[in-house]
Amino acid sequence: MSAQAFRSIKDIPLEEYFTPGHRACQGCGETIAVRHILKAAGPDVIVVNATGCLEVISSPYPYTAWAVPWYHVAFENAAAVASGIEAALKVLTRKNLISGKKIHVVCFAGDGGTADIGFQALSGALERGHDFLYVCLDNEAYMNTGIQRSSSTPYGAWTTTSPPGKVKPAGQMTYKKDLPSIFAAHGIPYVATATVAYPLDLINKAKKGLEVEGPAYLHVYTPCSPGWRIPSEKVVQVSRLGVQTGMFLIYEVENGQLRLTVKPSRRKPVTEYLKMQGRFRHLSDEDVERIQRLVDERCAKFGLPPLEAST
Amino acid sequence: MTTDKPTVKNLPIAGIIFVPGSAKEYNTGAFRSQKPILDAKLCTKCGMCWVYCPDGAVFVNSEGMYEINLKYCKGCGICSEECARKAIKMVDEEE
Numbered sequence: 001m002s003a004q005a006f007r008s009i010k011d012i013p014l015e016e017y018f019t020p021g022h023r024a025c026q027g028c029g030e031t032i033a034v035r036h037i038l039k040a041a042g043p044d045v046i047v048v049n050a051t052g053c054l055e056v057i058s059s060p061y062p063y064t065a066w067a068v069p070w071y072h073v074a075f076e077n078a079a080a081v082a083s084g085i086e087a088a089l090k091v092l093t094r095k096n097l098i099s100g101k102k103i104h105v106v107c108f109a110g111d112g113g114t115a116d117i118g119f120q121a122l123s124g125a126l127e128r129g130h131d132f133l134y135v136c137l138d139n140e141a142y143m144n145t146g147i148q149r150s151s152s153t154p155y156g157a158w159t160t161t162s163p164p165g166k167v168k169p170a171g172q173m174t175y176k177k178d179l180p181s182i183f184a185a186h187g188i189p190y191v192a193t194a195t196v197a198y199p200l201d202l203i204n205k206a207k208k209g210l211e212v213e214g215p216a217y218l219h220v221y222t223p224c225s226p227g228w229r230i231p232s233e234k235v236v237q238v239s240r241l242g243v244q245t246g247m248f249l250i251y252e253v254e255n256g257q258l259r260l261t262v263k264p265s266r267r268k269p270v271t272e273y274l275k276m277q278g279r280f281r282h283l284s285d286e287d288v289e290r291i292q293r294l295v296d297e298r299c300a301k302f303g304l305p306p307l308e309a310s311t
Numbered sequence: 312m313t314t315d316k317p318t319v320k321n322l323p324i325a326g327i328i329f330v331p332g333s334a335k336e337y338n339t340g341a342f343r344s345q346k347p348i349l350d351a352k353l354c355t356k357c358g359m360c361w362v363y364c365p366d367g368a369v370f371v372n373s374e375g376m377y378e379i380n381l382k383y384c385k386g387c388g389i390c391s392e393e394c395a396r397k398a399i400k401m402v403d404e405e406e
Contacts, residue, residue, distance in 0.1 A: 009358040020367040020383035021334030026342060027387030031365040058334070062317075067332035199362045225387075233388030233401075236363050 005040075005207045006200055013039050022065035024057040027232025029222035029239060030137045031057070032196045034108065037135055037218075040206035043068060045104040046085055050078035050118055052110035053144040053224075054137065075117040079125035079134060082107045086130045104210045105132035111152035112142045115177050126186045126215045133209040133216045136179060139224040147227045151177045154247075155294070156287050157279045158229075164282040171282060175294075183217040184253045190216035192252035196223070197240035198262055205252060205261075221248045229278025238276055245273040246299040260302060267307055270295055339366065343386030345401040347379050353398035360390035360399060 006012055017038035024031045030053060038045070047070045049055050055072050058065040073081045086105045092098045109118055114136040122134060141159045142148040149159040154176045158164055164171040184191040190212045194202040202220065209216030223239050225232045242248040243262055247270060250262040270292045274280040283291075296307060323329070349360075354377060361369040361377055368383040369390060379390070379399075391399040 009362055012362070014371060016332075016367045018367070019332035019335050020380070021337040021339055022366070023334075023337075023339065024365060026365075026385040027389055028365045032363060035365075035367060036362075059328075061326055062328060063334040063337050064328045064330075065332065065334040196363075231388075233392040235365075235387070236389055236393055 006203050009200065012036070012199070012203060013042075015039070015043075017041070017043065017045075017067045018058070019065050019067055021063065022058045023060060024053070025224075025226055025232070027225045027235045028053075028057070029196050029224060029235045030054055030139060032199070032236075033135075033137060033194075033202060033220045033222050036199050036203045037106065037108075037206040037220075038068065040203045041068075041104050041106055041133075041210055044101060045069075045106055046089075047071065048073060048078050048082045048085065048105065048107045050107070050109035050113035051075045051144075052113050052137075053139070054108055054110065056144055075113050077121050078107050078109045078113060078118055079122035082132045082134070083125045083128065083130040086132050105130075106210070107132060107134040109134070109136055110142075110144070111136060111138040111140060111179075112150045114138075115152045115179055116150055122183075123186065126183060126188050126217070129188075129214050131214055133206065133218060135206070135218045135220060137220050137222045138179070139222050139227060140176070141224075141227055143224045143227040152179065154291075156274075156283050156291060158282060159227075159279070169282070169284065170287050171279075180217070180219045180251075180253075184258075187256070188215045188217060189213065190252070190254055191219075192217070192261075193219040193221070193248065193250055195221040195239045195243060195248050195250060197236050197243065198250065201250065201261055208252070208254075227279070229281070230276060234276060238273070241268070241273045241276065244268045245270045246295045246304060247273050249298065249302055249304075251302065258302075260304070263304065265305075267299065267305055269307060338382055339385055340382050343381075343384060344404055345386045345388065346381060346404055347384065347386070347388070347390055347399045348402055349377065349379055350398045350400070351376060353396045355396055355398075357395060359393045359395060363389050363393050365389065 149162045156170045158171045162172040192205040244264045372378045
């Protein structure tokens with residue numbers, strides 16, 4: 001397996017398998033990620049797509065933005081359908097009905113389709129060991145239906161179903177579900193997190209996840225311009241700040257070995273990340289301190305430098 | 312009433328779309344209120360605009376230069392923000 005398939009931006013293929021003309025919002029973070037993951041997969045791929053933003057924006061009938069075979073399935077069963085496709089491909093290859101060329105199966109789902117509704121199907125598929133790549137495009141709420149909270153929404157975020165008020169001043173009062181850790185605990189060969197600001201890291205991880213034998217899980221943090229209340233041109237910048245402040249930890253777990261792939265040398269305070277986004281506008285100083293403390297604790301566990309030393 | 316829209320009788324089963332990537336025909340340039348202008352003299356061909364474009368609207372032309380396809384560009388401004396040389400300027404669309 002080639003460890004670093006794409007060494008520079010110039011190595012990324014020019015072909016678009018997720019074609020222009022899709023109807024995503026201006027500055028959609030999700031589509032940047034999808035473009036690059038499909039470039040890593042190439043033309044021999046079958047895509048399974050759970051309901052969510054991605055499905056809605058890419059397939060208003062009679063148009064499709066997909067230049068590869070694509071299935072749209074319900075919220076809860078993307079991983080189950082991918083398992084079936086993978087099993088069918090295995091049988092067809094065994095019976096010599098298709099050429100022996102490896103056909104990748106990639107699953108795209110949002111954080112709602114992964115953390116909430118599609119959780120059990122994915123857990124089952126990972127446990128059975130089907131050979132596919134599951135990509136969770138985490139924009140931290142149900143953006144497609146109008147910004148409702150999901151279990152992946154971070155503490156303190158405003159959404160339409162977690163509005164800050166007198167009783168719950170922070171908005172979302174619960175903490176983000178740590179999905180990559182949950183799926184790493186399934187003991188699958190490859191789990192990774194990535195974000196759109198580091199496209200080479202993202203595309204290499206997608207490639208690795210596709211080439212690995214058995215299931216792979218890729219968690220991509222994709223900022224959402226309308227949902228996070230950020231101007232469309234700041235989407236990539238927010239994603240980069242998420243990494244630099246330690247809000248997003250970019251790592252991979254390969255056969256149980258954890259390795260940070262993007263390691264910020266100087267960690268910025270979380271306020272820089274929070275201040276850019278309208279969904280954190282209402283936060284009090286105590287709330288910001290609490291988020292900073294949680295991020296510090298988590299970063300210490302991953303071996304990132306403490307904030308004091310880095311300023 | 313005559314209409315040229317397809318009906319249930321002549322649509323394929325399950326609404327399968329047989330043309331891959333047919334969204335290319337759709338004009339998303341109408342989303343735009345500002346358009347990016349690339350200054351070729353400043354461009355170092357680093358490719359950041361191409362990498363970060365959510366719409367795949369940036370392409371490499373026959374001379375190897377990056378160019379923006381205004382049919383698809385939605386005017387989000389990411390390319391202008393991420394360009395290291397500030398070679399892309401966002402200007403207002405005018406009637």
